[in-house]
Amino acid sequence: MHQTFDAALGINLLHANQAGADHNRAHFDEWGIACFNVMSSPGAGKTAILERTLAVLTAEYKIAVIEGDMTTELDADRLRKYNVPVIAINTGRSCHLDSKMVAGGIHTLAHEYNPSEIDLVLVENVGNLVCPAEFEVGEHLKIALLSITEGEDKPLKYPVMFQEADCLLITKIDLAPYLDVDVDRIVANVRQMNPHVTIIVVSAKTGEGLEAWFDWVRSQIHHLSKSPHQLSTVGEKAVALG
C-alpha cells in the first residue's frame, strides 16, 4: 500500500521515516553493529547470495538477518538453516521495509539475543527495484542486486536504486552464454547513474565473484568497526569490479 505521487506529503513521510532510520542506526552504532540493506527486483537472487554469504562468513562474524517479505517466511526459513538469528517481518501489502518495521525487528533482536555480540545485520528487503531505495531503515550501506536476466537498460529506467547503492552485485553471470546481454553495457549504464559504486559480478550457482564480495563485506565491517562513532559517515566507495 502506498500513495500516488504527492510531493508535499511524500516529503513528510520520508522525513518521518528518516528520523526512524537515524534512530535505528544509533542503536546499531551503540552496539557496534554494521548494517547492510540488501535490495533488488524479485528473483534477482538476494536470498541465494545471503545463503552463500552466511555459509562462509558466519565462521568469521556473528551475523543476524532481518528478513522482509510481504507474506510467508519462505526466505527466513532458508536462512535459518545457517543457525543465525533471523527476524522475519511480513510487510502485508507494503512494497518495502520502512524504518518503523525494522525498529520492531531490532527490538526483537535486542530482546532475544545480546546485540553487543553481533557484528553484522543483513536486512533483506522486499523484492522491488523502485520503492525500497527511498526508505532508509538505519543501514550503513546499501547493497543492490541486478540479475543479468533483467536486461541492460534497467539502471537507466530505475535510476534511484542505482544512484543510492554503495555496492552493486550483478548476479546470475552463469546464464550469460544463454542470453543476448552485454555485461559491459550493464556496467556502463550503472556507472552513468553512479560513477563510484562498487560493482561485483557474481554467480551464487558457480561461486564466481563471491570471494570479491566476501572481501568487500570484510573490508566494510573492518572499516566500520574502526570508527564506531562515525559508522554512518564512512561508506567510502571502493572500486572492485570483479
Place this chain on the structure above:
Amino acid sequence: MHQTFDAALGINLLHANQAGADHNRAHFDEWGIACFNVMSSPGAGKTAILERTLAVLTAEYKIAVIEGDMTTELDADRLRKYNVPVIAINTGRSCHLDSKMVAGGIHTLAHEYNPSEIDLVLVENVGNLVCPAEFEVGEHLKIALLSITEGEDKPLKYPVMFQEADCLLITKIDLAPYLDVDVDRIVANVRQMNPHVTIIVVSAKTGEGLEAWFDWVRSQIHHLSKSPHQLSTVGEKAVALG
C-alpha cells in the same frame, strides 16, 4: 514516491484512484476499445512480448500503447518501430501508473488520433511486482508476466499480483534447460493464489506459446466487442495452459 503502510489513508487513495479508473474505462467503453494492463517485475519481458504481439496483431487490429516508465522513453521507442500510437508516461519517482496518469495518456490519444478506430490499448506498467496490482487504470483485463528466472516461490511471496491477474504469461521458457526451476511448481503456486487464471507459457525469443497468447488476445477482443456496454464485466477466465 508512496507512503508507508497506513490502512485508513490507503483506502482513501485507492478509492480516489478507483473513481478515476472507472472514468477511464467509461471512455474506453464509449469508443469500443479493449484495454489490457500489462504488469510484472522489471526485466520479465513485458516490452519483448509487446513487440512480438504488435508484429502479428497490428495486421488484424488497430492497437495503441500507453507506456509507463519512471524515466526514459527506451521502451516507448522500441514499440514505436511497429508504427502504432505510443503515448509515453514518465512516472518520475512513482512506482506504478495510476488512473490519473493514464487519463492524461487517454487525453493525448483522443487528441492526436481517432479513438473510435482503435480496437485495443495495451498499457505497459512500471516494472514492479507489488504496487501496480493495486492501482486500476481503467483496464478491462490484467495481464501479469513472471519470468522463470524469478523462481518458483514468487506467486506465494507476492500474492496480490497473481490474485488480480486475468492472464499470466510465464516467460523466458527457453532458459529452462539452464535453470534449477520446476515450471509445474510455478503453475501450482499460481493456481494456489488464483485457481481460474489463464496461464500461458511463452518465450519471446523462440516464439513458443505466442500463438496461444495471440489467440487469447483475439478471443478477449471478440468477447469485449460483442458486449460494448458490459466491457468491464466480462473477463471470464478461460484456462489455456500452453
